Amino acid sequence: MGNQITLLHSLLLASVMALSACVTPLHTEEKSLCHKDATKAQKKQCHYYSNSTPYVRHLPVDEQLDIAPMPVHPKLQDASLIAMQQVSLTSGDRLDIDVLHGADFSGQVEVNPDGHVYLPYLPPIKAQGLSLAQLKTSVAETLISEQLMHAHAVRVSIVPLKWGAIEVRISGAVYEPGIRLINKKSEVQMADEHEQFSGDLASERSLAAALRASGGVRPDADISQVIVTRNHQSFHVDLTGFLTGEKVPTFNLVTGDHIHVPNTAHFEDQLARPSQITIPGIRVFISNLTQPASSNSQSAVDTEATRFPYGTRLLSGAIGANCVGGANTTNADRHVLLITKNPITQQMDVVERSINNLIANSYQSKVNPVLLPGDGLACYDSTVTNIREIARTFTDILLPATLMGVL
Numbered sequence: 248m249g250n251q252i253t254l255l256h257s258l259l260l261a262s263v264m265a266l267s268a269c270v271t272p273l274h275t276e277e278k279s280l281c282h283k284d285a286t287k288a289q290k291k292q293c294h295y296y297s298n299s300t301p302y303v304r305h306l307p308v309d310e311q312l313d314i315a316p317m318p319v320h321p322k323l324q325d326a327s328l329i330a331m332q333q334v335s336l337t338s339g340d341r342l343d344i345d346v347l348h349g350a351d352f353s354g355q356v357e358v359n360p361d362g363h364v365y366l367p368y369l370p371p372i373k374a375q376g377l378s379l380a381q382l383k384t385s386v387a388e389t390l391i392s393e394q395l396m397h398a399h400a401v402r403v404s405i406v407p408l409k410w411g412a413i414e415v416r417i418s419g420a421v422y423e424p425g426i427r428l429i430n431k432k433s434e435v436q437m438a439d440e441h442e443q444f445s446g447d448l449a450s451e452r453s454l455a456a457a458l459r460a461s462g463g464v465r466p467d468a469d470i471s472q473v474i475v476t477r478n479h480q481s482f483h484v485d486l487t488g489f490l491t492g493e494k495v496p497t498f499n500l501v502t503g504d505h506i507h508v509p510n511t512a513h514f515e516d517q518l519a520r521p522s523q524i525t526i527p528g529i530r531v532f533i534s535n536l537t538q539p540a541s542s543n544s545q546s547a548v549d550t551e552a553t554r555f556p557y558g559t560r561l562l563s564g565a566i567g568a569n570c571v572g573g574a575n576t577t578n579a580d581r582h583v584l585l586i587t588k589n590p591i592t593q594q595m596d597v598v599e600r601s602i603n604n605l606i607a608n609s610y611q612s613k614v615n616p617v618l619l620p621g622d623g624l625a626c627y628d629s630t631v632t633n634i635r636e637i638a639r640t641f642t643d644i645l646l647p648a649t650l651m652g653v654l
Contacts, residue, residue, distance in 0.1 A: 296598045298582070301613035304467075304514035304589050334449070335501040336374045336382060338362060339411020344386060347402035352390065355408065369393065376501070379405050410449035415457050415500055419508035420469070422462030422526070422590070422620060429460050429500070452499045455489065455523040457506055463525035463557075465590045466518040466617070469509040476505040489524045490517070512591060519617045520558040528556050531618055533568045535626040560615045561585055561598075561624075562605045570626035571602055585616065586623035 281293035281300045296302045336342075338360045346352045356364045362375025364382075369389055374382050383403045390396045390403075412431035418424045430451035450456065454475070458464055470486040488495035500506075521527040533553055555564060565571050565583045583605070585598040598616065608614040 294594060294596050298599050298601050298604055302598045302616050303613055304591055334499045335376050335378060337411060337413050337502040341408040343406045343408055345404045349396060410452060413452060413500060413502040416505040417457055417461040420465045420467050420510035421458060421508055422465060424461055427457060427460040429456050449499055457500060458524045464508055466514050467510045467591050468518060469511050472509050474507040486524060489522050516612055516617055521556060526557050528554055529618060529620040530554055531564060532623040535568045535570055555618060559618050562609045562615050564618050564624050568624050568626055582627045584625040587619055
């Protein structure tokens with residue numbers, strides 16, 4: 248009997264000593280650990296930043312030298328801006344074409360997928376890529392060439408009713424690059440709009456709308472040199488005014504436009520805030536459990552606690568996860584893990600921080616980094632809480648053993 252008690256006590260003591268020395272339950276491989284005094288080669292492959300290691304999202308110095316410079320393009324001049332501000336027609340645009348004294352040739356039409364409009368008694372008229380003035384000229388020339396009206400009597404009026412959705416390509420330093428369909432309206436939206444007037448603002452065919460559709464620009468973006476390519480001609484557009492309040496060039500995009508956002512290989516915290524070209528908020532994943540939950544309902548975290556404004560930092564996320572606060576003796580040395588995807592290196596990084604360290608150095612971005620979309624937060628209990636849980640576990644074992652007469 249005495250030997251059994253001694254064995255159990257030895258196991259209890261050994262477990263307490265082993266678990267009280269660490270906070271997180273698992274350790275990463277040594278080669279992946281990041282140290283303050285690590286060499287360049289070591290820093291290149293490390294992905295686990297311990298409590299005392301600063302975390303900076305950037306490319307290694309040797310890789311930054313390999314970044315090819317962006318090709319030089321002309322600035323968007325006034326004449327080019329005026330040309331781009333003229334809206335070009337695309338498939339899906341709805342127009343009201345009225346021919347004076349020619350009601351038989353008039354009607355409300357939509358630009359077909361083949362890029363043409365179809366009016367009564369007239370052959371198909373190309374509209375894709377034309378401005379309203381150019382289409383008006385084409386309609387008049389068609390009426391004359393078909394010998395349906397005399398040249399001196401032709402009067403054509405074209406009024407836009409609805410601007411259709413367009414496809415544009417977005418690449419570079421945005422969260423979700425790819426081909427995006429913008430200005431697409433649901434049937435409910437179209438039904439709710441007033442029909443007593445003609446015209447459409449087409450606010451979702453703007454450069455800012457296209458960037459929002461791609462998840463917004465990343466904090467490593469160079470928004471002063473955004474490149475817009477149309478018809479094999481490229482222009483630089485400065486979008487810093489969206490953050491500073493200065494004037495920003497305005498023009499409507501057309502189908503086939505390509506927007507490229509260059510990257511700087513440096514993480515700029517100033518870009519991580521809500522704006523017209525960034526996301527307003529982010530969604531993170533949170534785990535704050537002393538014990539693994541036996542069901543989803545027990546482990547559920549309120550949805551509002553997982554949504555933060557863009558630019559929220561790790562300490563605020565830890566507060567939202569209920570990792571901060573409580574009894575100072577038992578909760579002060581809790582730890583939080585940040586699992587994040589570095590947008591510059593495209594690698595997953597794990598950052599470990601103690602709550603004490605976060606609070607004392609919250610003003611340092613290397614200690615208190617910005618949260619990004621899809622980040623994960625996991626809170627681990629303090630040493631005192633770990634010892635308490637160990638004691639509770641052994642109590643659960645000893646009590647049944649005593650009742651069964653084992654001890």
